[in-house]
Amino acid sequence: MSQNTSVQQSLLIYLRHELCTPITGMIGYSELLLEALQSQSDSSLFADVQKIYACSQQLLKLVNLILDPVQLERSRIERNLSSFSTTLRIELLTPLSAIIGYCEMLLEEAPAELIPDLDSLNASSHQMLSLINDIIHFAQQQLQTAKNQGHRTPQLSENFTTSSVVQSATTTLESLSQRSSEKQLQSGMILVVDDNPTHCNLLSRQLKRQGYAVTTATNAKQALRLLEAIPHDLILLDVVMPGISGIELLQQLKQHHCFQSIPVMMLSALDEIEGAIKCIELGAEDYVQKPFDPSLLRAKIETCLKKRSRNQKSSHSVERHSPGSAIETRTRDPDLLHPNRLSQLALAANPPEKPPSVSPDAALARLLKGNQRFVNGLCQNLQQSRCLHRASRSRLQETAIAQYPFAAILGCADSRVPAEIVFDQGVGDLFVIRVAGNVASQTAIGSLEFAASVLGTPLIVVVGHSGCGAVAAAVKGEPLPGRIGSFVEDIKPVIAHVKHKTGDLKENTVIANIQYQVQKLTGSSTILADLIAAGKLKIVGGQYDLRTGKFSIVI
Known part of the structure; x- marks a missing residue:
């Protein structure tokens, strides 16, 4: 595979991830709204939210189809930058415009208790609109540059190589083929680590509904603080994050002797096999593609926690024979054991938000x-x-x-x-x-x-x-x-x-x-x-x- 082709595929995978992020939010919040309106299934509100959900699912299919590197490689026409941006505009803006329109109507008509979720859904739809416009604007810039310089119509693999999004994509994907050697963390409830606040909030609410205790972090530094302050039983970790990526954080976690036993499930819109294999090789318990089925994710989480519980029980008898190591682990920082210190650390890393208002x-x-x-x-x-x-x-x-x-x-x-x-x-x-x-x-x-x-x-x-x-x-x-x-x-x-x-x-x-x-x-x-x-x-x-x-x- 040539360097240009590799860069092109990296970019397409990254763009797909970026576009799937707001789509995941739209699907998740529309599901929450449908659940809240279940007793009013014959109402116009329920029907409108169903349309939003259907359009969101349609967007997901279109993004996966349009940004499929294999399909683009087979079709030379699709690889043309002008044709590519036109396809994005024509195919995606129709269902997205419908979602935005229904959101605006619902925000005027819906009861107060639904407004927070509708606001989040609306924000996700506008985030996607902004991303699409950015991609189209970039394509237009490249076409104008080529026209001014008298060049032929640019191709994806030639012009995206200098873009900042390529650097973000390749940084993430390079971490799949490298091994780092750091780590600092600990164990307890479920920690959700995702740089997208909408995803953090959505997944946190879904897990809390299932009876789990949940903390959230939007970057690796916050995650480290929380894990140092509070015991966690499971980590749900996004692959693509700014700064320290999810892959690098996973490497740190699995190389540190105190935290090797914490199961980590990787969450990402990146569906390429190499990335999933690398995460599993680095010690991830599982690799789940966004948007995930809530029932499937719940089953995977339950399996992880049951497995961890069995491992802890089997290791407990061993710890009783080596009290020195157990004491060292549990008392490595006496200040962390004090309730006030614990609260300060947790709140500094993850300040609570006011919950949605209720009627x-x-x-x-x-x-x-x-x-x-x-x-x-x-x-x-x-x-x-x-x-x-x-x-x-x-x-x-x-x-x-x-x-x-x-x-x-x-x-x-x-x-x-x-x-x-x-x-x-x-x-x-x-x-x-x-x-x-x-x-x-x-x-x-x-x-x-x-x-x-x-x-x-x-x-x-x-x-x-x-x-x-x-x-x-x-x-x-x-x-x-x-x-x-x-x-x-x-x-x-x-x-x-x-x-x-x-x-x-x-x-x-x-x-x-x-x-x-x-x-x-x-x-x-x-x-x-x-x-x-x-x-x-x-x-x-x-x-x-x-x-x-x-x-x-x-x-």
């Missing part, structure tokens, strides 16, 4: 689902109370610098009604105020105003409960010592409204008190009232049954 109704549905899990004995978040649990460590690091609770709870101080447990939520999920009788005191109202207006919490829930001692004391009406009577006075106004009702006076008062405190919140706070009017906040009240654990909405 008040979606927040309430999430809360009720959590209570249903609690009632059915299927809690997912009990392990977060254990600081040594991996998911807990990851969540602590994410919430150390900022909090974004999706719901605020005004509940009773009764020890039998811990909100995080009865709603099966974890660290940073709920903003909780607990006071006897779940009364809306001035302090409680101020705290809830902070949650709603500053933290952006879209839901406030007043939680009363059966057998409430504060309500019983208010109904009884006897003098109370010290300041115990202060919260009782906030409950007494509701007794007059229920004392003539049939049924148990105490339980009727519990429900009436919940309703009263909800009305007090909406009537005494202009901040909360304005947010409700703007559709950014919802306030509801409900009763928790001490006997069954079930929470029921009463207002």
